[in-house]
Amino acid sequence: MFNIDFFELLFLAEACIPPVPIARYSFFDNLHRNYYQNMNDAQRKQMFDFITTNPKFEKKEENCLNFYNRFNPENQFRLKVKFDGQIEYQDTYYHDGKYHVSKNQWIHSEFIVSGDCA
Numbered sequence: 378m379f380n381i382d383f384f385e386l387l388f389l390a391e392a393c394i395p396p397v398p399i400a401r402y403s404f405f406d407n408l409h410r411n412y413y414q415n416m417n418d419a420q421r422k423q424m425f426d427f428i429t430t431n432p433k434f435e436k437k438e439e440n441c442l443n444f445y446n447r448f449n450p451e452n453q454f455r456l457k458v459k460f461d462g463q464i465e466y467q468d469t470y471y472h473d474g475k476y477h478v479s480k481n482q483w484i485h486s487e488f489i490v491s492g493d494c495a
Contacts, residue, residue, distance in 0.1 A: 383420055386412065387427050394433045395440045405440060409447040409480060422450050443480055446472040456492030458484055466492075 381389075390408055393401040413421065425448035428434055436442045446452050447470050454469045456476060467484060469476040475483035 383416075383423075387424060390424065390428055391431055394428065394431060395438045402440065405444065406480070409444055413447060418450070421448055424448055425450065443472060446470050446477075447480075454492060456484060457490040458488045458492075459490050460488050464490065 390405065393405040395402055395405055397405070408424070416424065425445075428448070429445060434441055436445055449470070452470050454471060454476060456467050456469055458465055458467055467476075467478055469478055469484060471477070472483075476489070477483040
């Protein structure tokens with residue numbers, strides 16, 4: 378594991394805003410897959426503000442839209458879900474009409490008991 382300063386991470390993220398070559402795209406994808414979980418709310422907000430105000434950032438690019446929805450502080454929801462008789466709480470974000478826990482995983486509406494939904 379390598380440690381990276383948060384501000385270095387910001388500048389690296391800026392250099393990887395899609396559309397870019399595959400290696401940069403993979404890093405940008407990792408922002409919400411791996412790095413998001415290691416940030417506190419203030420860092421997430423700072424990352425969101427820094428990246429979304431960059432002129433290269435366009436929500437019409439799918440990976441940018443997913444980043445926007447994942448990091449947008451106004452788009453975070455805590456859901457109570459029931460699966461196989463077990464109740465648990467999931468932190469989610471709303472994207473493409475679904476409550477996502479990650480880019481490729483979402484909670485089907487039949488499992489949502491209640492929560493802070495859009």
